[in-house]
Amino acid sequence: MDPKVILSLENITKKYPGVLALNQVSMDFLEGEVHALLGENGAGKSTLIKAVAGAIDIDSGIIKINGQEYHKITPSLSRSLGVEVIYQEFNLVPALSVAENIYLCEKNENSILFNAKEVEKKAAKVLEQFDVKIDAHSMVQDLSIADQQIVEIAKAVSKKVKILIMDEPSAPLSVSEVEMMFKIIKRLKNNGVTVIYISHRLEEVFRISDRVSVMRDGCYVTTKNTKETNRQELINLMVGRELKESYPARKNPPGEIALEARNLTGNGDRNISFSVRKGEILGISGLVGAGRTELAQLLFGAAKMEQGELLIKGIPVKIKSPSDAIRHRIGLLTEDRKGQGLFLEMAVKWNIVFPIVKQISKYGVVNTRKEEEIARHFKERINIKTPSLLQQVINLSGGNQQKVVLAKSLAAESDILIFDEPTRGIDVGAKQEIYHLMTELADNGIAILMISSDMEELLGMSDRIIVMCEGELAGEVQKAQFNQNYILDLASGIH
Amino acid sequence: MTNHRPEFINNLGPRILAVMKKNVPFLILLFLLLLFSFIAPNFMTFGNLRTLIRQISFSGISAVGLMFVMISGGIDLSIGSQVVFSNVLLAIMMVDWKLDPALAIPLILLVGTILGAVNGYLTISLKIHPLIITLGTSQIFKGIGYIINRSRNIMGFPDSFRWFGQGYVWGIPVPVIIMIVVALIGSFILTRTYFGRKVFALGGNEEAARLAGVRINSMKVILFMICGFITSITTVLLLSRVFTGQTITGQGLEFDCLTAALLGGVSFKGGEGTIFGLIVGIIIIGVLNNAMQLASFPDFSQTVVKGTVLLIAVAFDVYQKSRKSKETIAKVAA
Numbered sequence: 001m002d003p004k005v006i007l008s009l010e011n012i013t014k015k016y017p018g019v020l021a022l023n024q025v026s027m028d029f030l031e032g033e034v035h036a037l038l039g040e041n042g043a044g045k046s047t048l049i050k051a052v053a054g055a056i057d058i059d060s061g062i063i064k065i066n067g068q069e070y071h072k073i074t075p076s077l078s079r080s081l082g083v084e085v086i087y088q089e090f091n092l093v094p095a096l097s098v099a100e101n102i103y104l105c106e107k108n109e110n111s112i113l114f115n116a117k118e119v120e121k122k123a124a125k126v127l128e129q130f131d132v133k134i135d136a137h138s139m140v141q142d143l144s145i146a147d148q149q150i151v152e153i154a155k156a157v158s159k160k161v162k163i164l165i166m167d168e169p170s171a172p173l174s175v176s177e178v179e180m181m182f183k184i185i186k187r188l189k190n191n192g193v194t195v196i197y198i199s200h201r202l203e204e205v206f207r208i209s210d211r212v213s214v215m216r217d218g219c220y221v222t223t224k225n226t227k228e229t230n231r232q233e234l235i236n237l238m239v240g241r242e243l244k245e246s247y248p249a250r251k252n253p254p255g256e257i258a259l260e261a262r263n264l265t266g267n268g269d270r271n272i273s274f275s276v277r278k279g280e281i282l283g284i285s286g287l288v289g290a291g292r293t294e295l296a297q298l299l300f301g302a303a304k305m306e307q308g309e310l311l312i313k314g315i316p317v318k319i320k321s322p323s324d325a326i327r328h329r330i331g332l333l334t335e336d337r338k339g340q341g342l343f344l345e346m347a348v349k350w351n352i353v354f355p356i357v358k359q360i361s362k363y364g365v366v367n368t369r370k371e372e373e374i375a376r377h378f379k380e381r382i383n384i385k386t387p388s389l390l391q392q393v394i395n396l397s398g399g400n401q402q403k404v405v406l407a408k409s410l411a412a413e414s415d416i417l418i419f420d421e422p423t424r425g426i427d428v429g430a431k432q433e434i435y436h437l438m439t440e441l442a443d444n445g446i447a448i449l450m451i452s453s454d455m456e457e458l459l460g461m462s463d464r465i466i467v468m469c470e471g472e473l474a475g476e477v478q479k480a481q482f483n484q485n486y487i488l489d490l491a492s493g494i495h
Numbered sequence: 496m497t498n499h500r501p502e503f504i505n506n507l508g509p510r511i512l513a514v515m516k517k518n519v520p521f522l523i524l525l526f527l528l529l530l531f532s533f534i535a536p537n538f539m540t541f542g543n544l545r546t547l548i549r550q551i552s553f554s555g556i557s558a559v560g561l562m563f564v565m566i567s568g569g570i571d572l573s574i575g576s577q578v579v580f581s582n583v584l585l586a587i588m589m590v591d592w593k594l595d596p597a598l599a600i601p602l603i604l605l606v607g608t609i610l611g612a613v614n615g616y617l618t619i620s621l622k623i624h625p626l627i628i629t630l631g632t633s634q635i636f637k638g639i640g641y642i643i644n645r646s647r648n649i650m651g652f653p654d655s656f657r658w659f660g661q662g663y664v665w666g667i668p669v670p671v672i673i674m675i676v677v678a679l680i681g682s683f684i685l686t687r688t689y690f691g692r693k694v695f696a697l698g699g700n701e702e703a704a705r706l707a708g709v710r711i712n713s714m715k716v717i718l719f720m721i722c723g724f725i726t727s728i729t730t731v732l733l734l735s736r737v738f739t740g741q742t743i744t745g746q747g748l749e750f751d752c753l754t755a756a757l758l759g760g761v762s763f764k765g766g767e768g769t770i771f772g773l774i775v776g777i778i779i780i781g782v783l784n785n786a787m788q789l790a791s792f793p794d795f796s797q798t799v800v801k802g803t804v805l806l807i808a809v810a811f812d813v814y815q816k817s818r819k820s821k822e823t824i825a826k827v828a829a
Contacts, residue, residue: 300706302705302706321708322706323708323709323710325708326708332706334706339702339703340702340703340706341706342700343695343696343699343700343703343766344699344700345699345766345767346766350692350695354696354707355707357689358689361688361689364688364689364690365687365689366687366692368687
């Protein structure tokens, strides 16, 4: 017997001023399947989710849920039909408890009062299914990102979810946490829940999904059984052309030591020693919360160093603030590019030259011709796709925003670049470009530290990997010894 | 599509609408000018317009200072009280201490800058939003003003002091000229200089600014000092205009400045604002004040109108923001 179609989209079209976000999209989702949705940024995945969740009104087309036809869906209707969405940005109230968050909008028929004890009991029961150690009584703001993700899932499950849509759920999670999430997804699937899973990470798609649909430029491309397809085919479908996914080869071997850290302590990290050479890419692995971003902040002077020594080209330096770091030609590309890297409302060129605006000023007045020149140079060199240098950065795609961040560091002529999760949330095409740029930079003698939770990327790009665990250095792995399981063991503190 | 008209004619409607949307404050101003020239016969006379622009020049000058702080994401509610305090102090300097204006004026500019530094220093050391800090200091400044004034009307200034608030150059009131100069310099600093970039960066994204090497704390203090300095220029002009040292001068000034800034598109959240918009905002406030006086509105009704305008200005700011973010969501989602 064929499984039942639970959600069916017929010719969904949605126009935004200037763009056709969804163009006659038709797709079926089966009961109890994990259905991956793939596509580059701007392919229309998010719009499609919002259409199903009722967050936007579609211009034309029919959405069939459980056999019932709808032309217009509101958020509350979608909820009542058992559709739940976990967006990239969590919808949790940080100052409320886990239980209160799970039952935030639930009405109690017997009483107008919120019965905290009863709700906590109910929440604990929901959480039990996931066999995790989350106390229903604790505040959401005290939880790790991974636990918050689980609370989001618990929230959906508590509402008798039939269709669970997850938008890039693994992005904030470390490898072992992703494993746990997969277990939860499998359990939901066995209970007959349909999971629509959106991710840029193809390996996850292959591990978890039954079927996979590809979208491109607002159009539906095709649906495949996951078992009957392969990586290369999916990538080609996504970008619409042949695209070799590979890690570019490096031309030059690493040179002398560019940066050496001795017993760095502070910002939650203890006793960290390592060195990175010119033209070397040093990968930094570890679980979320292992202190990798904290290490980057220490190196960049964004957090206080309590003890330890930093040497640049063998000479001890004191880095007490980001401006010290910039002066010593260290660049940091933060993990949270919107929150920490970019001035979203400002123009592309404004952002690119900001770190060096002092150097291109005379008597304090900015030389706008030079500004234009520099911005144009980097726009072309790293291929930032923007209609104009005056475009506000907020209007660029994730990949292009990341390139603006990169352009900033390049404009500052950094010798040492720290990349914190350089390809998070970026589509396949832009990822490749970032990899090529990093390789080119290393070939030109720049020392690169790369923090990443994407194991494949770490193994593919790094010359050497150091692994962190709970604020300490757990080990160092040479390229010849690269092995995913060994690194994972180090990261989990097994060795 | 059965529409065969050329593309640009089809686009004309939306394009005009887009231009109008960008210049809403300016359109409001035109509308008010037209309205009052019809309903208030004395409004569109040379004499009245000259009075009007002199009236606005006082708040216009300190609004430029406020704008520096607001673009960086802060706010200064103590402007009016700074004037109350400095005004009395300046009067005391010249009358009680018999200081020459040539010495007293630079001194009071220094005092104003120090008041700003106090605001800035408290903001960074207590790590509290400047809204609260300056609400507190405004009471303190005002209170000290009352204390040193000892309920007097301080009079008897040298005649040479009269020129700043009451003089003319080529028929233009001196305060107006000073306002224009301050606005031009302010605009130049904000748009063309390295320092101006840092102000926008601070208001646009404080954390990104910090990581880009901007010294956040010293910037904040400097900006409050600039605001205090510019406000003390207003102090000098106001005292010279009124020619009596009294605690009433300057009270509520921050309200007009804030409303004007918001009307003119200076964002409450920082990172946005132009001098042109600010001046338009200031003129709107001036026109309203002036017309209400001409129409002899009772004082209390004027207060109601002004409060309403402030709320409309804030609503407009929020609306613009949400419209923008909606457009952005549309683009990102697509």
